[in-house]
Amino acid sequence: MNIGLAIEKCRKLRGITKSRLAKESDLSASYLTLIIKGEREPTISKLEDIASALGVPSSILLFLASDDSELPNMSLEVKDELRTVATKLIQAQAEKDNPLLSS
Secondary structure, X not given: OOHHHHHHHHHXXXXXXXXXHHHHOOOXXXXXXXXXXXXXXXXXHHHHHHHHHHOOOHHHHHHHHOOHHHOOOOOHHHHHHHXXXXXXXXXXXXXXXXXHHHO
C-alpha cells in the first residue's frame, strides 16, 4: 500500500497545494511531506482528515493506495477500470469546484 502516492495523486487532481492540504488537514507541512514520501504512516484519524480536505472518501483513497497483491480476488482489469473511474470522478469534482482547472 502506498498511501503517500494516492494522497499526492488526489492532491494534484484536485489542484490543491501541499501547504493548503496540510492546513486543511490540521497537519504540519513537514509531516504531510513525510507521509507523501512514505516515511510516516498516518493514523486512521489523520487519514480521514486528509481525505476530507481532499474531498475524497477515505475508502477511495485507500483503494487508490492499494497494491494489486492486496486485492487478490479482483481481476487486474477490474482494478484498473475502478482506478480510472475514481480518478475521473475526482477530476470532474475538482473541475466543478474550480472551473479554472478545466481550461
